[in-house]
């Protein structure tokens with residue numbers, strides 16, 4: 001396991017007792033899946049990259065004849081995923097790998113689908129879709145949710161925030177061009193709804209703040225982490241008309 005800082009330990013602890021570590025929903029995962037034309041009878045091979053505790057992994061396992069390799073940096077998240085999958089009777093369909101999504105070890109053209117919700121930003125969108133393409137069969141699909149500008153014009157505060165946090169944030173049309181330039185054909189696109197942020201991600205997170213702070217005896221670092229998350233929630237509420245996660249579904253054409 002990598003050498004982890006106290007801050008990373010705290011981030012993992014804040015996010016582990018949760019069904020998801022980013023905005024999303026069962027409906028969004030199924031909507032993205034709906035854009036794919038999958039063979040009915042053969043077992044599809046899927047990689048779920050930056051899976052977290054596996055909200056979407058479980059949904060995919062429930063709806064497909066498949067085997068899923070779920071990859072994340074943090075073993076605590078993978079343990080929860082495995083526990084939940086076993087409990088629901090999908091253990092056989094899912095295996096986990098503790099590794100970085102920019103150091104994957106799949107075979108060339110091994111995968112039918114590469115899935116990644118709210119995680120590709122960690123290695124950069126264009127870098128990710130380029131690296132991952134090797135592992136995908138020709139005609140195979142990627143489904144990626146990625147922070148995206150909803151509007152061409154933005155207030156300065158939110159523009160500057162995202163320039164600092166993730167300068168690769170862009171409009172959907174520019175992201176789609178990047179996909180096309182790199183040998184993918186778009187099959188579908190949509191924005192996550194407000195519920196996928198508030199009800200499914202921020203509200204459950206807020207409900208964990210108090211017990212988290214207690215577990216860490218209100219340490220300065222734990223309080224700073226909660227304050228940072230509260231600020232993120234505030235910013236989302238203030239500027240939700242300008243950015244969301246876009247869900248991109250595309251096919252490897254060459």
Ligand code: SAH
Pocket residue numbers: 019020021022023024049050051052053054055056071072073074077099100101102116117118119122123
């Ligand atoms: N897909 C999940 C989790 C999204 S949060 C969901 O939508 O709920 C982003 C996830 O990416 C976290 O679980 C984090 O641990 C993981 N992650 C961040 N950097 C990573 C890296 N370099 N390699 C693998 N996983 C990474």
